[in-house]
Amino acid sequence: MKARELKAKLAAGGSVYGCMIYSASGLRWGHVLAGSTLDYVVIDSEHAARDRENIANWVLLCKAYDITSIVRVPSTEAHYVAMALDTGADGVLVPYCEKIEDVRACVATAKWHPLKGEYLNRAVRSGQFPSEKSRAYLAKRHADHLIVIGIESEPAVRRLDDILAVPGIDALFIGPNDLTTSLGIPDEITDPAYVKTLKAIVKKAEAKKVPVMIHHQTPEASRMSIDVGSRFVLHSSDAGLLLRGLKEDLAALRGAAPNTRSTAKTGKKKSPGALRAQPFLEVTEETWDWTMDTV
Numbered sequence: 001m002k003a004r005e006l007k008a009k010l011a012a013g014g015s016v017y018g019c020m021i022y023s024a025s026g027l028r029w030g031h032v033l034a035g036s037t038l039d040y041v042v043i044d045s046e047h048a049a050r051d052r053e054n055i056a057n058w059v060l061l062c063k064a065y066d067i068t069s070i071v072r073v074p075s076t077e078a079h080y081v082a083m084a085l086d087t088g089a090d091g092v093l094v095p096y097c098e099k100i101e102d103v104r105a106c107v108a109t110a111k112w113h114p115l116k117g118e119y120l121n122r123a124v125r126s127g128q129f130p131s132e133k134s135r136a137y138l139a140k141r142h143a144d145h146l147i148v149i150g151i152e153s154e155p156a157v158r159r160l161d162d163i164l165a166v167p168g169i170d171a172l173f174i175g176p177n178d179l180t181t182s183l184g185i186p187d188e189i190t191d192p193a194y195v196k197t198l199k200a201i202v203k204k205a206e207a208k209k210v211p212v213m214i215h216h217q218t219p220e221a222s223r224m225s226i227d228v229g230s231r232f233v234l235h236s237s238d239a240g241l242l243l244r245g246l247k248e249d250l251a252a253l254r255g256a257a258p259n260t261r262s263t264a265k266t267g268k269k270k271s272p273g274a275l276r277a278q279p280f281l282e283v284t285e286e287t288w289d290w291t292m293d294t295v
Contacts, residue, residue, distance in 0.1 A: 111142050
């Protein structure tokens with residue numbers, strides 16, 4: 001889905017579906033994108049080891065298959081927003097926002113890049129541009145871009161009204177690991193306090209016609225995101241989906257193998273090979289932080 005179509009669908013009250021690109025690198029992932037049915041991806045550069053060239057390559061891949069590309073930048077420093085846009089990305093996700101001035105600066109950069117320095121400050125403070133021609137040019141240049149603001153801590157939740165008052169925010173992002181840790185209940189995503197917080201964020205955001213993206217990892221958890229009102233659905237990551245697929249497929253194959261069935265019937269002691277066949281990691285919401293992609 002192209003960025004213009006994605007924005008229009010969200011504005012009309014619809015839902016879109018994507019995943020986080022955390023581990024994958026290289027241009028050979030094109031055939032995976034082609035058959036993925038993804039509306040968008042978030043290309044992580046906050047926790048993932050990813051340089052500007054790699055980001056630019058992923059953006060090109062996404063454009064080739066009409067998938068909206070959103071880059072999660074490393075921090076709330078506004079120059080990272082400009083760097084992401086320079087790769088050709090359709091949008092930028094700014095993580096862990098708490099300060100209103102940071103939100104304002106990042107949104108301004110997303111909407112008015114390449115204005116910077118004194119001219120950008122003037123535009124932020126008073127809405128003044130070098131000329132009406134410049135204003136019209138920048139509005140057209142960024143018409144299809146998205147700026148997504150991360151609400152990932154208790155202080156951010158407390159300041160949500162002020163954050164949502166900043167003009168130009170296209171969506172909010174919730175990182176469950178960061179938010180639950182800030183609430184004092186790390187990774188306890190079924191805790192009533194966390195669920196209540198999600199509902200409160202979504203309610204306030206939707207009242208401003210701002211959709212909310214929640215990055216849950218398992219199908220059950222992502223369905224909970226939808227249940228609380230998330231329409232910008234961000235499900236799992238490349239690493240998470242690969243791990244789950246491997247575990248489920250191999251478990252099915254091992255369950256069908258004759259030696260596995262005979263062992264189950266006789267109750268004999270398992271061989272070292274059979275022991276290795278046991279899953280080393282239970283795939284739950286809590287186990288995904290091994291790749292840092294619950295943040």
